[in-house]
Amino acid sequence: MTPPQLDAFGERELLDSGPCGTVFRAVRTDGVVTAVKLLDGMAINRPLLEAACARLEEGGWPAGVVPVLEADFRTRPAVRVTACLADRQEDGTWRPRSLQHRLDDFPGEGSWEMVRRLTRALAALHARQVAHGNLKPGNVFFDDSGEVALIDWCLGHMPGIANHQFTDAILYQSPEQLRSPEGYEDQRGYRWDVYALGAMAFRLVTGQFPRCHSTFSQVAPEPGTTHRDGIAADLGKIASTVEAQAELHWPESPVTDRERRDREIVERCLALDPLSRPANAMEVERLFQEVESEATGLQAMEDALDQRRRARKAAFRYKVMAGVTLAAAALGFVLWRSAVSGADRLTASHTREMESKQRKLEAATRELGRLNTVAQEATAQLRSGESTWLARLEASRDIGDRLFGWAVEEGDPRLPPLQGRMLRLQRLERFYQSFVDRTAEISELSDERSRALLQLAEISLAMGEPEVAEERFQRALSEATEWEANAGLDLRLATDRLSLAMLLQEKEDPRTLEAFDSARNALKKVPKSQVDADRVDYLLATLELKQSEWLAAHGSEEEALARLLRATEELNRLADQRPEAPILGSELVACYLASANLLDGMGELGDARDLRELASSKLLKLIAERPDDFQLRLELAGCYGAVAESSLIAGDIKRAESMALGATKLLTDLLPMRPDNVLTKVRLAAQNGLLAGILRDRGDSDGAMDHYNEGLRLLEGLTVGENAQPGAVFRYALLTWEKGRMVGFGGDRKAEIGFEQNALGMLADLLETPYGVTRAEQIQRSRGYILGDLGHAAEMSGDKQLSSETFTEAVRLWEELHRERPDSEEYEEALAWNRQRLAEFRPHGP
Structure with a gap:
């Protein structure tokens, strides 16, 4: 599924927000009107959502389900894009086209028809081995053609979600789901959906909840609204209360035999014993179809009897007319009786034959349904087993990559140190080379062999051998025919290319510029929505800085300065987006403090403090030529500020204070030039906060308080x-x-x-x-x-x-x-x- 690029969406209008996330109406640059849902990462099960969408998308989205146009459940926040199913009202607000906003129409003449439409939509979902798990009127929409379409499957009370807040979906859920949502992954979710379908059907037909109506009606959102705030739910207590009301009470008796049988199906769906319910929505749909087929057959038989009665009335009129002319009447009567008798026999024979065929057809249909159910359950079990082993294999690869990184890196702050690095690298090289040699003729291990070649290339990088590394990279990529598209792998390969370019630069290799271009292209192709976007931007900025050093050393001063300026702007933007970094010691600032050269490991890039100082010196030269350039001076202040923050975390208080004072002086001079510039005020407030912390630690509480107050004053109007x-x-x-x-x-x-x-x-x-x-x-x-x-x-x-x-x-x-x-x-x-x-x-x- 294509990951969404949020930059491709224009202005967003808030449609709704809830425990799982916020929905905006947005128009893409290509004119498509969409609903963009930004999902709270703590309220969703990312792998579950990803797997469900993959099953539904495979073979084309089924009818009865809102198709997902774009999605990325791995990024933060997770994003899902669908068509916008909402209508603008006279007051300018947007009204979702959901069943929750049409509940006032029920109960009514269309209640049972709506139940059947819901059943068909849910059956389409179950046919793809996806249980909804979050059924409620607010998740039932109507598309542009008026057809029912389900949305928000696998959200809400799902496995692995501890941050679960009250939603009205709880009012439709079975007791076992309320108690233990983990059962969803054990194929129990289908019967949960059947219970929820029964609860919604009962409410559509009667206007009441099937159980606990007096309580549930007080906490359910009013028709036309989607939330009721201020409610805390004890799910275990709710489950016990539901179970205490075993019997169902319909407010009125059924009008027809068909309605009586339809109610029996709903009662089976609402059974407290899960095994007494239909296995899935496909079985519920089949039961409704049986009732409908029988009703259609009875109606056809009634029509045939009406036709026969009309024929007899016509015959009686003919007999009266025959009495006028005795001879003709006698002959006509004999002929007519003969014809009618033959017709009666033919009709009776035909009716018996049709009834026999109908019974055989129904029996065959039931058997086919049973076989389909058996086949689907078997397929689901096979897919579950396959998914489990694939997940285990992927997990083992991930663990292997982490251990490999541990062995290759030196000074990784997240891991304990390993001694004897070069000896360790040589042993790793022998191990992986032996694996490649021993599996050369085993086609089934081609994927693992190509991964081993990639690791050999990375070992060569760590050992400072660019020629060997490049040769191994090319061989690994040429044999990587079975690698699946993976954003994390793309970032790893792009980082390796940048490491190779920096190693070539260190050795003054003439292929350095070509290597930088290759690394840049690889980094730009990495989908930022699926990885740490700040990390990608940081690598690109580091690439620009390192390439500017190469260009400056080889006489291309003007191009070097242009690249340096772009890199500085990008690093400043990253620092501005992470204002909590100086206080909390964020990963970005930790990255700034890493080495400026390619150290002993793969991909640990850039000492941002040294690079910022280099950038500052270059910018000072540029400012000397263009003293009135506001943007250049603002970027220089950003450099000083970032160095100050990095120095403070590194413990260099003297340098931190010096750089912070320099940044403050620059920003204070810039503010009168553009008093409405937000970035200037935010950066100046940040430096006041940094200086306040330094003075506070020295015991100068009055000076610290002055800086805090000044920082707050600068931001008050914003x-x-x-x-x-x-x-x-x-x-x-x-x-x-x-x-x-x-x-x-x-x-x-x-x-x-x-x-x-x-x-x-x-x-x-x-x-x-x-x-x-x-x-x-x-x-x-x-x-x-x-x-x-x-x-x-x-x-x-x-x-x-x-x-x-x-x-x-x-x-x-x-x-x-x-x-x-x-x-x-x-x-x-x-x-x-x-x-x-x-x-x-x-x-x-x-």
Whole structure:
């Protein structure tokens, strides 16, 4: 499935938001009107969504399902693009074309027809081995032709989702799903959907929920709305309450025999015992078809009897007319009786023959349905087994790649050091070369052999042998006929190409420029939506910087300066997008502090501090030639600011202060030139915050407070109203937090609590914006640290209840972040610290 490029969408209008994400109406540059859903990574099961979409897309999207035009469930945030099924109202708002917005039409004459349409749509989903798991009126839409189309499958109460909030889908779910959503992966989801279908059918026909109506009706959203806020649900208690009401009570008796049989099907769907329900929606559809076929047959027989009665009436009229003429009447009567008797015999014979054929056809249809069900279940089991083994193979490859990286790299901060690097590399080389030689004639291992060749190439890079590495790369790529398209692999190969180019540059090889161009093309082809986009941009900027060094050394000063300026702008943009980095020690700043040369490992690129200093010196020369160029001076200030932040984290306080003062002087001079320039104010506020931290640590509380207040003053006008700038709001919240911490250090814990609560409120509001959705993880991480400080401040002030509640919220948030990135040591340590603090408030046993 094609990953979406969000830049290809124009202005976005908010359609709806819920626990799983936010939906915007957006028009692509090609004119297609779409609904873009940005999914909360903590409220979705990414592999589950990806697998379901792949099954539905394979062979063409089935009728009854909203097709997904573009999707990327691996990026952050996950994105799904569909057609926009909404209509503009007179007041300018958009009204979703969903069943939830048409519930006022039911119950009514079309209730049973709507039930059958829902059943057909769900049967189409089940036929592709996908259980919905999230059925509710708000997830049933009507396409442009008025046909039912299901959406939002595999969302909500799914396996692996701890951050589950109340939605009205709970009101339609079976007790076993409420208790244990993990059963979805054990093929139980089909019977869950059958229960939900029965609950929706009962409500469409009667206007009531089948069980617990008095309670459910109070918490269900009103028709025409999609949410009811402020509800906390105990799913286990709901399941027990549903199970306590075993019998179903229809408010009215059935009008016809067909309705009686239709109700029996709905009652089977609503059985509390899962095994008593139909196995899937296809079986429910078959049951409805049987009732419909019988009703159609009875109607046909009634029509035939009506025709016969009409014929007899006509015969009677003919007999009266025959009495007028005796001779003709006698003859006509004899002939007529003969004809009618023959017709009766023929009709009776034909009726018996048709009934016999109908019974045989129904029996054959039932047998075919049973065989189809058996075949589908067998196919599902085979696919499940195949998926399991493929996942295990992929996991083993991932582990192998990590261990390989450990062996090749030196100084990786995430792993313990390994000694004897060159000897280790030589042993690795012998191992992989032996594997390649021994499997040369085994075609079944061609994929693993090509991967081993790639690892041999990377070993050659680490050993400083560009010619050998290049030869091995070409051989690996030529034999990689079975490699699947993978964005992570694309990034790995592109990074290897950049490493090769930098190694050639180090050796003054004339092929260096060609290698840089090859690396640039490879990096630009990496789909940013499927990998860490900041990492790709950082590599491209590093490439520009290294190539500028080559060009400058070989006399192309003008082109070198142009590339250096582009790289500097890009690095500044990355730093501006990560305002939490100086406080939290983010990965980006850690990357800035890595080596500027190709060290001993593969792909560890760029000492950003040295590169920024180089860029600054070049920019100073350029500014001397163009002193009035506002943009050049703004970029120079960005360089100084980034070096200051990197130096502070590296522990070089003197250099950090010097560079921060330089950046502050530049930005202060620039501000009167363009007082409305947002970026100037944000960068100046950031440097004030950095200087405040340095002065605070020296004990100069008054000077630190002046800088905090100045930073906040600069941003005040950018954080409120319709023109509020999200980046400025983020920075303002962080400065508010830092100011609160300083006030608390001075002994005023109540004031600290106020500042930190304000910061949390601003960040919570920011999460509801498009900026907040795309930067959700960074914002949530900042909230996690602020919650920890707030809990500590509440404890110091004697407010035990607030402290306990705050640490509880902090633990929940860090658990969600750690589940999203289980390999993060930072998240693991923060979670452990907050758990320990929370445990101090809980009573201990004897």
